[in-house]
Structure formats: C-alpha cells, structure tokens
Amino acid sequence: MTNHEPQIYYDDDADEELLANKTVAVLGYGSQGHAHALNLDDSGVDVIVGLRESSSSRDAAAAEGLRVETPVEAARQADIVSMLVPDTVQPAVYDAIRDELEPGDTLQFAHGFNIHYNQIQPDEDIDVTMIAPKSPGHLVRRNFENDEGTPGLLAVYQDASGEAEEKALAYAAGIGCTRAGVVETSFQEETESDLFGEQAVLCGGITALIKAGYETLVENGYSREMAYFECLNEMKLIVDLMYEGGIGEMWDSVSDTAEYGGLTRGDVLIDDHVRENMEVLLEEVQDGTFAREWIAENQAGRPSYTRLRQADKSHDIEEVGEELRGLFAWSEDEAEPPEVPADD
Numbered sequence: 379m380t381n382h383e384p385q386i387y388y389d390d391d392a393d394e395e396l397l398a399n400k401t402v403a404v405l406g407y408g409s410q411g412h413a414h415a416l417n418l419d420d421s422g423v424d425v426i427v428g429l430r431e432s433s434s435s436r437d438a439a440a441a442e443g444l445r446v447e448t449p450v451e452a453a454r455q456a457d458i459v460s461m462l463v464p465d466t467v468q469p470a471v472y473d474a475i476r477d478e479l480e481p482g483d484t485l486q487f488a489h490g491f492n493i494h495y496n497q498i499q500p501d502e503d504i505d506v507t508m509i510a511p512k513s514p515g516h517l518v519r520r521n522f523e524n525d526e527g528t529p530g531l532l533a534v535y536q537d538a539s540g541e542a543e544e545k546a547l548a549y550a551a552g553i554g555c556t557r558a559g560v561v562e563t564s565f566q567e568e569t570e571s572d573l574f575g576e577q578a579v580l581c582g583g584i585t586a587l588i589k590a591g592y593e594t595l596v597e598n599g600y601s602r603e604m605a606y607f608e609c610l611n612e613m614k615l616i617v618d619l620m621y622e623g624g625i626g627e628m629w630d631s632v633s634d635t636a637e638y639g640g641l642t643r644g645d646v647l648i649d650d651h652v653r654e655n656m657e658v659l660l661e662e663v664q665d666g667t668f669a670r671e672w673i674a675e676n677q678a679g680r681p682s683y684t685r686l687r688q689a690d691k692s693h694d695i696e697e698v699g700e701e702l703r704g705l706f707a708w709s710e711d712e713a714e715p716p717e718v719p720a721d722d
C-alpha cells in the first residue's frame with residue numbers, strides 16, 4: 379500500500395434518484411442486513427429481503443412491512459444485490475444467485491474479504507461495489523432514525539455499467555452514510571486494514587491487554603474485583619474520552635500522575651518486540667495466510683474456533699465480571715442488548 383489522501387463524499391455528492399426505478403435485494407437480516415433494509419425502505423427504495431425458507435429472521439423482517447423472498451428470488455427481481463449474510467456463507471450464496479445477476483446489475487458488499495481473497499469471482503458483466511458502514515448494524519439503524527449518519531467506506535472493484543460508483547453512493551445515501559461522510563478506498567485496503575485492526579488492536583489486542591493486566595495483578599495478590607475494575611471496567615471511560623476528543627482529551631482528563639505514568643511506560647510495554655509481532659500479523663493478512671487458515675477452519679467445522687471461544691468464556695475475568703456487573707446499579711441501563719434480530 380502507498381499512503382494517500384482519500385476522497386470523502388457527502389449527501390451532495392450522491393444522487394439518490396439513481397435508485398428510484400431500482401430494486402435492492404438485501405440478503406441476510408442480521409446486524410447489517412436489518413439496518414440496510416429498513417434504512418433503504420425508509421428512504422423510499424424498493425427493498426426485498428432475501429432469506430432462506432427456514433430462517434428465523436423472516437418473521438422479524440415481515441413484521442416491519444418488508445417483502446421477504448428466498449435469496450434466489452430476491453436476486454432475480456433486484457438490480458442491486460447486497461450481500462449481508464455472514465462472510466463465511468457468502469461464497470455459497472453467490473453460487474446460488476449468480477445466474478440471477480444480469481449485465482449491469484450490482485453485487486454490493488459491506489466487507490471485502492470474499493472478493494479480495496478470491497472466494498467469490500464475480501462475472502465480468504456486473505458491477506461489484508462496497509459500502510461498509512464503520513459501525514455495528516444497530517447503530518446504523520439508530521443513527522438513521524435520529525436523523526444522524528454513520529461514517530462508511532466506498533470501494534469499486536468492478537465497473538461494468540459505467541455508473542458503479544454513482545449507484546454505490548446512492549446506496550450509501552439510502553442507508554444514511556453520506557450524512558456523516560463516505561471515504562473512498564479499495565477492496566484490498568478495506569479488507570487488509572479491517573483484519574489487521576481487529577486482530578492487532580480492536581478485538582485481539584485489547585482483550586489480550588486486558589487479560590494480561592488482570593492476570594498480572596491477581597497473580598501478585600491483588601483482589602480479582604480491583605483487577606477487574608482497573609483493567610476492564612475503566613477501559614470504556616478512557617476509550618470514550620479518546621473517541622470524543624482524541625488522545626489529548628484523555629490525557630487532559632486523567633490526573634498528571636496517570637498522564638506521566640502513561641507517557642513514560644506505554645512504550646516500555648508496546649516495545650519493538652510487539653511492533654515486530656504486529657508486522658507479522660499484517661504480513662499474514664497481506665499474503666493470505668490468515669484468510670487460508672480461517673477458510674480451512676470453517677471447512678473443518680470450526681474445531682479450534684469452538685475450543686478457543688469456550689476457553690475464553692471461562693476465563694476468570696469473565697466470571698468475576700459477570701458477578702460484579704450484576705451487583706452494581708449502573709449495569710441496569712447499560713445491559714440492554716442491542717436491537718438486532720436474533721441470528722439463526
């Protein structure tokens with residue numbers, strides 16, 4: 379990759395009229411699917427939700443007044459097919475709907491994995507685009523209902539019609555992303571940075587950091603409760619400050635002692651060795667090692683994934699956390715689950 383200043387698009391750059399005579403099939407009604415379908419529907423777009431006959435989400439979509447068909451039938455009627463089933467299921471769904479995509483139709487993604495790693499090799503006469511909201515689906519929906527937007531990414535992999543990007547922008551407007559801003563990227567950049575980010579920083583890095591800090595305190599005789607509050611609970615408060623006003627606002631809000639300790643000790647922890655490990659993770663994302671491993675893991679029925687998930691759930695910090703969250707009044711409001719339909 380070479381660094382570049384990306385283009386950012388807003389409402390004025392999008393022509394929603396482009397969707398006026400088009401039908402959008404939203405395949406899947408999970409986190410992203412329900413939000414895209416409902417937002418597009420509220421934007422006046424003709425939407426069909428594509429779900430299997432056996433899907434438990436069918437009732438939820440129908441209850442919102444949305445038309446529900448099988449993925450194949452939805453794709454047959456649609457000009458734009460939005461692929462919002464789980465990434466691991468998408469290749470099989472693509473095989474099933476492939477013949478329903480006519481020249482100039484759009485195959486639309488919210489993540490680039492299957493295109494970038496060649497798990498889906500789309501026919502050359504269709505447009506292939508991505509609008510990836512940078513947020514979980516329930517926030518894409520909630521922001522839209524509050525007349526707010528959700529930032530997103532736009533990428534065009536294949537432009538057969540000559541207006542792939544314009545249609546993608548209209549789609550982004552329909553789900554509310556151009557209200558906040560849509561950043562132009564590529565399938566490669568989105569996929570690789572997304573995988574690296576979730577592994578090294580967001581999901582992998584932060585949970586490993588929390589658990590290591592917790593274990594260090596507990597192994598040295600500090601109480602599990604103190605360790606939980608210090609290493610996990612307070613994380614949210616710190617992240618909220620950085621989210622609002624950058625790292626500087628966080629430093630301004632903590633004590634001078636915390637700031638000095640952080641400024642002098644952070645790099646002791648995240649040293650060259652950790653940076654080298656990050657380079658290794660990035661290389662494995664770039665050269666496809668991680669993708670091949672994850673695809674093989676799914677083909678084998680997810681044995682390691684299941685085992686690791688189970689082990690993580692029974693970690694001491696999860697047990698003490700569950701007890702403590704149950705004891706404190708503040709957890710009442712925050713424990714509300716997001717309004718996402720049940721997966722099946």
Ligand code: NAD
Pocket residue numbers: 405406407408409410411428429430433434435449461462463464465467471488489510511512513514515721722
């Ligand atoms: P999800 O797991 O929440 O929902 C998947 C939906 O697909 C469910 O409604 C399920 O019923 C349906 N489904 C499962 N198998 C199916 C099949 N064989 N045929 C038809 N429907 C089937 O998925 P998600 O998290 O919304 O992810 C969808 C896409 O959005 C992925 O590409 C993902 O990478 C991307 N994305 C997700 C998020 C997020 O926050 N969840 C954010 C950005 C992008």
Ligand code: MG
Pocket residue numbers: 453454455456457478479480483
């Ligand atoms: Mg069609």
